[in-house]
Amino acid sequence: MPGNGISLEAQGLTRIYGRGSEEVRALDGVSLQIRKGEFVSFMGPSGSGKTTLVNLLGCLENPTSGDLHLAGRHIFGHGQVLGERDLTRIRREVFGYIFQNFYLIPTLTVRENVALPLAFYTKPGADVEVEHILGKLGMEHRLDHLPGQISGGEMQRVAIARALVNRPEILLADEPTGNLDTTRTGEIGEILQELNRSTGLTILMVTHNPELGRLGGRHIEMRDGQAYET
């Protein structure tokens, strides 16, 4: 296990957004460690910095200050800012992302949407059999449908399949069920939990839904840009 089983290690992560002359301290010196195979849920009031934190952990943007190590490798810190290409290189090796709005490409079929990441990058050992992934997520009967022809819950399954084709180590889910009803939320939750259990996928999930939040093995409560383990 690289980094002694520690997947992500953040120290004093801070993100300040400038809004005109006024500064917003969206994230205020967060330090935490995430181990490989953990299912961590982030909860907390709106504006507390959940999205900001997972975006930094997921290498979607640079912090204002603080350090981040990924599998023992130093990513952010010492005032150095990574460019878009470097960030992309890290992201495609390590992360898969799903969001509240599924962001499927409306002109492509379910099958094509899932295969889309492979058009840009195919990681050695990638799951090029997209039908196989879709099958495991119960979508084998919708392969040639367009996103406009399937339900919200199904769209999120497609988005999950898409996030998984390149076999990421860490799945980042920012309010994955924010647009779904209770039943669908439960289904997506089960899928995530099953993925975590059977494949050891590390999952970082932001949610407002307490039941979904309980699925994770570890809970982090965000408040005013700071993180508290609960």
Place this chain on the structure above:
Amino acid sequence: MISKFQIAHKNLLRKKARTLLTLVGIILSSWVLVSLLGFNRGYEKALNRDIDNMGYQVMVMAKGCPYEAATMMLQGGAGLRYIEEDVAKSIETRPEVDKVTPILMQAFFDPNKGDGGGIAGYFGIDLATFPAMKPFLRFHKGGWFKDPTAAEAVMGYEAAELEQREVGDLILVPEKNVQLQVVGILERTGTQDDGTIFVPLKTLQKISALDKITTIGIKVKKDADITKLEAALYQLPDMQVVSFSQVKQTILKLIATARVMVLSIAVIALLIAMVGVVNTVLMSVLERKHEIGILKTMGAMPGDIFRLVWTETLILCACGGLAGIGLALGFARLSDLLVRRVLPYAPGGELVAIDVRLALLTLLIIVAVGLLSGMYPAWKAGRIRPLDSIRGEG
């Protein structure tokens, strides 16, 4: 698996109306471009062919004599001056001269021609020298006159068509009330010959009660010094020398302005299409900000996105360019007609000449311009960051 090309292509089909409108812009501009380039080349070619089809490179006529049959006809033959036939003989002795042929041009008013009458142009030609100077003349029907004094006529293709005459029919020389028998009808040449009625020189001289001529056509020997010949001819008293290489230069000069205009129009059409492409592609990039951001979370590099958007421009321009060139080829006759209407002088034959090389060149220009206009939107798309799309939306 799905390729970037498929992604780009499917995206273009998303907003069909917009894609179609942009395509129409590219189609029109490539149509205009290839037609205008075709004209630029075709015109000079047609002019050269016209001049070659004169058969002679230099013409001598009496001062005050209008040298173009068309002008002569407009003036109803008034102001015609004549040359002695001997002049032709003396010119023939010059070392630069290959052949000469004496011609008598006459115009008669025909009250039955068209609405309210018209002018019929008659050329009295020398059977021994004229056909030899124009070996490319082909007969649609019949042939040349039996002998140099026969009461016979050979009609240009259009003249025969206009007067509805066949070989064997009679024609009446207006004003003179003389009948001639049609013995031959020429194939279409695309030159003034088409509208002319040819009569043996002696016969026309008899009809007109003259023993002179109006014009001498001179065929210069290969590699002979035309300028020297012209200089010598200018020494002849009361003579006017028309050199077709000069005529060609004059016409080309006249047309130069038109050609510059034509090329500016082509450039403007191209610029308009370019703005259309930039607008369309940029709009579609801005609309897809979220999608592009998400492609970036999937591992797409800025260069990948750049190429993706660039491919869209390439598809648009290649399709539009091809369709435009196809239309230009299909409607080449129409462009020909349009161009003819606006030109001060239009030679016969094909004015808008589009060949494979020109079509390829146009396609190349269109695609190059397209790729150039695709650069800014593609660059802009490449710079979209994942968070630009994920953040801040309802």
